[in-house]
Amino acid sequence: MHRKLRLRNRKDFSRVYRGxxxxxxxQVVVYWSKKHDIPQFRLGVSVSKKLGNAVVRNRMRRLLKEIVRLHADRIVDHTDLILIARMPSVRMSYQELERSVLHVLKKANLLKPRPTRPTS
Structure with a gap:
């Protein structure tokens, strides 16, 4: 994930949580807020100490970032996102976690509609 596409400071996290x-x-919570002065979306990931030790938390963080990176072209622009991992996500396989993240993004209307293929 490029540095420009990451939420890093406390002010941005607080703005998304509050507004x-x-x-x-x-398995996953997504907080999101529109921000029209950014060209793409930005992502922040939060993993609580309740989920496990540093190895477990960093693995969850890497997995969530990778899922978003692979589906970045489908996520709506001008949006700040925060993904929060919940306890059941620790025991999930990558494919299950990917389905769960895409499900919650779709539920929040944060995925662009897939282009329809012309039938001929």
Missing amino acids: GRSFANS
């Missing part, structure tokens, strides 16, 4: 909207499933 944004949230959607969740049992």
